[in-house]
Amino acid sequence: xxDGKRLWDSLMAMAEIGATPxxxxxxxxxxEVDRQGRDRFRGWCxxxxxxxxxxxxxxxxxxxxxxxxxxxPVLLGSHLDSQPSxxxxxxxxxxxxxxxVMRSLNDLGITTEAPVELVNWTDEEGSxxxxxxxxxxxxxxxxxLEKVYGLQDVEGVxxxxxxxxxxxxxxxxxxxxxxxxxxxxxxEQGPILEREGKAIGIVTGAQAQVxxxxxxxxxxxxxxxxxxxxxxxxxxxxxRIIDLVDRMMRARGEDGRGTVGQLHxxxxxxxxxxxxxxxxxxFRHPDFAxxxxxxxxxxxxxxxxxxxxxxxxxxxxxxRIPAQPFDPSCVDLVRQxxxxxxxxxxEIISGAGHDAVYVARHVPTAMIFTPCKDGxxxxxxxxxxxxxxxxxxxxxxxxxxxxxxR
Amino acid sequence: xxDGKRLWDSLMAMAEIGATPxxxxxxxxxxEVDRQGRDRFRGWCxxxxxxxxxxxxxxxxxxxxxxxxxxxPVLLGSHLDSQPSxxxxxxxxxxxxxxxVMRSLNDLGITTEAPVELVNWTDEEGSxxxxxxxxxxxxxxxxxLEKVYGLQDVEGVxxxxxxxxxxxxxxxxxxxxxxxxxxxxxxEQGPILEREGKAIGIVTGAQAQVxxxxxxxxxxxxxxxxxxxxxxxxxxxxxRIIDLVDRMMRARGEDGRGTVGQLHxxxxxxxxxxxxxxxxxxFRHPDFAxxxxxxxxxxxxxxxxxxxxxxxxxxxxxxRIPAQPFDPSCVDLVRQxxxxxxxxxxEIISGAGHDAVYVARHVPTAMIFTPCKDGxxxxxxxxxxxxxxxxxxxxxxxxxxxxxxR
Ligand SMILES: NC(=O)NCCC(=O)O
Ligand SMILES: NC(=O)NCCC(=O)O
Numbered sequence: 001x002x003d004g005k006r007l008w009d010s011l012m013a014m015a016e017i018g019a020t021p022x023x024x025x026x027x028x029x030x031x032e033v034d035r036q037g038r039d040r041f042r043g044w045c046x047x048x049x050x051x052x053x054x055x056x057x058x059x060x061x062x063x064x065x066x067x068x069x070x071x072x073p074v075l076l077g078s079h080l081d082s083q084p085s086x087x088x089x090x091x092x093x094x095x096x097x098x099x100x101v102m103r104s105l106n107d108l109g110i111t112t113e114a115p116v117e118l119v120n121w122t123d124e125e126g127s128x129x130x131x132x133x134x135x136x137x138x139x140x141x142x143x144x145l146e147k148v149y150g151l152q153d154v155e156g157v158x159x160x161x162x163x164x165x166x167x168x169x170x171x172x173x174x175x176x177x178x179x180x181x182x183x184x185x186x187x188e189q190g191p192i193l194e195r196e197g198k199a200i201g202i203v204t205g206a207q208a209q210v211x212x213x214x215x216x217x218x219x220x221x222x223x224x225x226x227x228x229x230x231x232x233x234x235x236x237x238x239x240r241i242i243d244l245v246d247r248m249m250r251a252r253g254e255d256g257r258g259t260v261g262q263l264h265x266x267x268x269x270x271x272x273x274x275x276x277x278x279x280x281x282x283f284r285h286p287d288f289a290x291x292x293x294x295x296x297x298x299x300x301x302x303x304x305x306x307x308x309x310x311x312x313x314x315x316x317x318x319x320r321i322p323a324q325p326f327d328p329s330c331v332d333l334v335r336q337x338x339x340x341x342x343x344x345x346x347e348i349i350s351g352a353g354h355d356a357v358y359v360a361r362h363v364p365t366a367m368i369f370t371p372c373k374d375g376x377x378x379x380x381x382x383x384x385x386x387x388x389x390x391x392x393x394x395x396x397x398x399x400x401x402x403x404x405x406r
Numbered sequence: 407x408x409d410g411k412r413l414w415d416s417l418m419a420m421a422e423i424g425a426t427p428x429x430x431x432x433x434x435x436x437x438e439v440d441r442q443g444r445d446r447f448r449g450w451c452x453x454x455x456x457x458x459x460x461x462x463x464x465x466x467x468x469x470x471x472x473x474x475x476x477x478x479p480v481l482l483g484s485h486l487d488s489q490p491s492x493x494x495x496x497x498x499x500x501x502x503x504x505x506x507v508m509r510s511l512n513d514l515g516i517t518t519e520a521p522v523e524l525v526n527w528t529d530e531e532g533s534x535x536x537x538x539x540x541x542x543x544x545x546x547x548x549x550x551l552e553k554v555y556g557l558q559d560v561e562g563v564x565x566x567x568x569x570x571x572x573x574x575x576x577x578x579x580x581x582x583x584x585x586x587x588x589x590x591x592x593x594e595q596g597p598i599l600e601r602e603g604k605a606i607g608i609v610t611g612a613q614a615q616v617x618x619x620x621x622x623x624x625x626x627x628x629x630x631x632x633x634x635x636x637x638x639x640x641x642x643x644x645x646r647i648i649d650l651v652d653r654m655m656r657a658r659g660e661d662g663r664g665t666v667g668q669l670h671x672x673x674x675x676x677x678x679x680x681x682x683x684x685x686x687x688x689f690r691h692p693d694f695a696x697x698x699x700x701x702x703x704x705x706x707x708x709x710x711x712x713x714x715x716x717x718x719x720x721x722x723x724x725x726r727i728p729a730q731p732f733d734p735s736c737v738d739l740v741r742q743x744x745x746x747x748x749x750x751x752x753e754i755i756s757g758a759g760h761d762a763v764y765v766a767r768h769v770p771t772a773m774i775f776t777p778c779k780d781g782x783x784x785x786x787x788x789x790x791x792x793x794x795x796x797x798x799x800x801x802x803x804x805x806x807x808x809x810x811x812r
Binding site for chain 1 (some may be wrong): 489490532596597615617625628629631632633639641642644645652659660661665666667668669670672673674675676679680681688690756757758759783784
């Protein structure tokens with residue numbers, strides 16, 4: 001069995017890096033803080049005798065050799081980057097549990113048939129450069145590397161500059177290599193498992209998404225002198241589009257998701273009618289056909305609002321991801337491990353995007369969810385119990401071992 | 407007559423300080439750039455033999471002695487601070503035209519009966535610390551100095567710290583002293599004079615205003631996993647309040663003003679349901695009774711929206727200024743000067759707040775408006791013609807001279 005206390009201690013040690021006063025973590029991808037997290041992770045891996053390699057987008061792979069040199073590696077992992085005010089477990093749980101799997105294999109003196117590789121994917125969150133699942137997306141060939149290198153944060157720093165400045169632009173190509181399976185443990189980030197008292201979510205797939213960048217252009221004008229008839233207020237237009245996104249979500253019932261999470265006003269002065277507003281829009285749904293309908297309806301209806309307001313809207317679709325079913329044989333290994341351990345479990349569809357979604361395009365993949373308090377995530381108050389982490393890591397251990405020794 | 411070319415050259419020299427690439431000015435109050443503007447202004451005044459004194463809120467007074475030591479001074483001036491992306495003339499015109507009045511008095515060898523004092527008021531714009539007309543308001547006793555000192559910008563720098571760091575926390579008390587009159591020249595910042603082909607606006611008073619700070623509190627949550635029923639999205643609530651402000655404005659017809667100019671989202675990440683939104687709200691109307699009605703209606707209706715959204719709203723009223731009529735005898739001096747010079751003129755009510763509004767509580771006051779292109783202000787494209795500046799400065803000169811020699 002894996003060592004629950006050691007797992008928890010390492011989770012807490014990682015959470016010190018970028019710790020926030022409210023008990024959360026701010027470890028934005030490719031920042032100095034992210035570098036510290038990566039360095040600590042690399043140190044832990046090397047102490048176990050693993051060989052660490054870094055690819056051109058900063059994805060880290062820590063390899064443990066198997067007995068049979070002809071077998072393809074079994075991958076496991078997640079991500080160490082966080083939201084701007086994120087929690088301690090989103091991403092870190094999967095990486096540190098993977099580390100605990102490696103430590104336990106060493107402790108138990110197990111040589112697996114296939115090699116095992118632990119992965120830390122770059123920029124899963126997408127909050128800095130606007131593309132979630134960036135590292136796994138570049139690896140999987142979803143985003144061309146040159147395009148990804150050119151993405152910039154709000155301060156104009158490009159992905160390539162950021163990679164170089166923290167020393168994690170690696171030498172290995174960022175592209176799929178043959179692998180036998182990929183397993184990712186993650187907190188659910190939603191309320192279902194907790195509500196139903198399940199320790200384990202057997203993730204059968206992930207929902208579809210579409211993300212946009214929106215820019216509304218009005219005209220800066222004096223708030224005291226500019227009469228209603230001559231105003232072109234970019235924020236009033238943006239406000240009506242925000243309301244539209246919410247209404248479109250609610251029209252889809254409890255399965256609908258529609259969010260404006262990021263918004264910037266220019267010039268952002270109290271007595272100036274806003275001349276420009278930039279904001280993000282995203283929709284999600286388990287059914288890709290619904291996303292296709294949303295992606296047809298939203299630009300049209302938002303365009304009507306912008307025309308009514310006299311403030312042109314420029315909408316850029318950033319990406320559209322179909323729903324991604326996971327590999328039945330890998331999902332089954334998760335189901336069997338939970339059953340063997342006597343852990344209450346249920347099947348679940350992931351509401352969040354995960355690196356597993358892109359990896360699944362090339363490698364048979366499955367995910368394991370564990371509950372989190374009040375379903376809260378992307379929040380500094382994100383919280384799980386040590387036993388929940390241990391249960392998830394134990395299922396991960398058994399699924400990986402079964403696959404590597406099959 | 408005043409020297410139109412010299413006036414324009416000095417306006418352009420001041421506009422170099424904080425010049426923006428798009429032809430505007432960013433000279434935020436009490437910043438290093440503001441210090442440079444103040445230093446240049448002080449240098450120009452001292453070169454004319456004026457005595458410059460600075461009060462405890464950084465207001466600058468440049469005094470030219472009169473013949474009669476018993477006469478009260480005639481004041482003139484405006485402000486040198488700008489919006490974050492402001493124009494070259496909002497404020498600067500009144501100060502630099504005042505300088506041109508002083509230069510012309512010197513050139514013509516005129517000794518006025520009463521002393522004349524040229525004023526540069528601190529922080530007229532209000533964009534950095536949230537209170538427009540701050541320097542004149544502190545001087546007029548509208549805001550207690552200790553309260554004003556404690557106001558902070560978004561980075562937590564207080565007014566007192568900012569004053570000290572640029573060396574403009576002066577030794578003279580910031581409180582009204584006896585004065586005979588105050589004249590302020592300013593661009594209209596609206597479309598009326600230009601539309602009607604008038605060179606001069608004889609400003610009879612300023613409209614009423616009420617300003618608020620609003621904070622909506624929701625809950626940060628994952629955009630992909632959080633179903634509609636459990637979301638508490640602070641931005642959706644704020645969006646509906648922005649729409650309310652716009653509708654309340656339009657319900658008052660062309661005299662109504664209602665603006666949300668500044669807004670910040672937390673944590674401001676694409677895939678996080680916003681947990682907090684902070685924004686400004688202001689309403690204006692020529693009729694104070696209408697402002698009183700707006701100030702009763704708005705908190706109530708915004709509160710209903712917040713309750714519906716499940717996201718509490720905290721609303722702070724920052725200030726409420728009644729409509730301010732100007733002094734008939736001073737207004738008459740402006741009217742007479744325009745008539746004598748054969749300049750087409752009309753009476754007008756100021757849509758913007760001006761330092762004159764607070765000064766008028768203690769000193770007989772009038773204002774002179776000149777047109778600006780397309781009525782645009784609080785915009786880098788703000789623009790006036792040299793002849794328009796010259797006409798305004800000439801009216802200012804004649805009104806001040808007539809008052810100082812009466
Ligand atoms: N797991 C997770 O929070 N991923 C971030 C990408 C997303 O928005 O779903
Ligand atoms: N004149 C001017 O733009 N004043 C700023 C204060 C206001 O918002 O009216």
